Amino acid sequence: MKSKATSFDIAHLAGVSQSTVSRALRNSPLVNPETRERIKAIAKELNYKVDKNASNLRSQQSHTIALLLFEDPTSDESQINPFFLSMLGSITRACGDNGYDLLVSFQRLEENWHAEYEDTHKADGIILLGYGDYNDYQEKLHQLEQNQTRYVLWGALQQDQPGISIACDNFTGGYEITRHLIAKGRTKIAFIGSASEGSPEFFDRYKGSCEAQTDANLAVRKSLQIDAITTEQSGYAAALQLLAKQQPFDAIVCASDLIAVGVIKALRDKQINVPKDVAVVGYDNIPLSEFTRPALTTVQQDTKLAGKILVETLIAHIHGKPVTSRSLPATLIVRESCGAIL
Amino acid sequence: MKSKATSFDIAHLAGVSQSTVSRALRNSPLVNPETRERIKAIAKELNYKVDKNASNLRSQQSHTIALLLFEDPTSDESQINPFFLSMLGSITRACGDNGYDLLVSFQRLEENWHAEYEDTHKADGIILLGYGDYNDYQEKLHQLEQNQTRYVLWGALQQDQPGISIACDNFTGGYEITRHLIAKGRTKIAFIGSASEGSPEFFDRYKGSCEAQTDANLAVRKSLQIDAITTEQSGYAAALQLLAKQQPFDAIVCASDLIAVGVIKALRDKQINVPKDVAVVGYDNIPLSEFTRPALTTVQQDTKLAGKILVETLIAHIHGKPVTSRSLPATLIVRESCGAIL
């Protein structure tokens, strides 16, 4: 039991060749059923496990997917956005369900992450997940493309974007939640969250929000849009900035729940009642959105489905099947912060 | 650029042997600095990356750690305990900091997870993380031990336990939070969470809680202990059970925050005011504990430190250095649910 058993040991004990052992263990139809069972029994007894390094080296695939989580370098190191954590959970499960292993890595945008995993043969493909300035990683995406790395990106569906993307329908999400606000009588709607090409997901939510206002014959107030990255602190600071403008507003659409949490704190500190004076809504439906006071009205992204689709799309891609980008539905979750229940 | 470059291609271009390339790329002192730089330049230009499967196979180590997250089979599939998610984040970071990759896998207790990863040479060692019946996985721990698998377990520090464990000081955590409750005038203290050998972490918290009561000359009310696993639903059901006993109590120590969230919901549904009528405290300090109403008084486990220690201990173990089990400090976090701020 000192050193681990190899296929040769099994072959010896079974009185067959090593090739036959290899075949039997992979359930090849080329091997006699009886022989196969005998070999399997011996393998089990010796607690034999195929050496993945050897089989991967030989077969040139790893049955492993790498998940690269990249974060905005300006955000706090210690806390990971709960939305990503939730995605991580569902991706892990989906990998397991498909017989793939998952290699997880956090990346800073400055780092040289591109291609690392697949080039290194540690993974057959990559899932990219994260916020951050889209323009910054655009170039790296092209490098992945050039190296013929198989990858799937979570985020916005963009025109002329390289590769495959899976995204929530951010435009519709932003549209629906704003329409809901308008239906509840709000007319002066602010938006907190970066609204530019650099943050395509937030930008889509913003565009959806604007369109809902236009469709309701409300004037979009561009001056009520304040940039923020997806942290509580950033949301808090942005809300203060918004307040400092001294322009009237009765609702704030936040680009994420984390931002909304910070915004609500800032409003409370300034004695502004949510939702009475100002309605606040978020995006993501992270677990704690149910527990804020007031409980957050938000847009749910189905992380379970998203993880499944990301993994299955990537695996299909790895196997050379045709795959396309896909948009996933956004679901409005009505709670208290929008003033629905007063 | 079709097929990937190998060390032979580089050797050819640099006019040296493949061995020299291998040495140069690993910064061996055995190679002439000039030669090394030349080789490195070529490697970079070709976008060459060492094939990990080949190098792992040859060197018999993978520089990869496997994280096995096992969960109570009775708990809900879709939601992962946020405490574990937080640990997952810090473990991922710690692995990155130490130059290791992290393979993540969810396991059900029934599955044959033991040994899989190391035997398979996919990982150099394993971190085990999860709740579940301790007795159930005790046997598997012994199998790991027998296979000489390097692993570190997160959980309780037990007598006669095989292997290395890293744990929060659950006894002190339970003691301190109960002492705080008593200092605030509570005398009839219930406990929700399994308190038996099968759940050593919860049991330690319970024992700490009991000792605090004894030290304060309060009688421990064993009938006020109700089993629960760490989910909101289970906490909710357990609180109802407790109420049904019709015995007076003015505080509930919950074995985890998730349980406490369910307990608070149950009490509210029964028109019982928290913390006025009954104080409720949790354990873990998960992100949402700050957002419950009332905000949860709890015990923080430093997940960042825990992840770092887990990873560093495992790596030291892998390298054959002597390692020992360790207990990490528990910190009382006072918020509203204990009645501290009335």
Added chain:
DNA sequence: CTGAAAGCGCTTACAG
């Protein structure tokens, strides 16, 4: 400091 050679443990044509 460098090179030729062996070998890590498999999978997979190839031949029968």
Added chain:
DNA sequence: CTGAAAGCGCTTACAG
């Protein structure tokens, strides 16, 4: 259905 042999791309004694 089975076996002998090559080879995946490295690392590492061994010899110089």
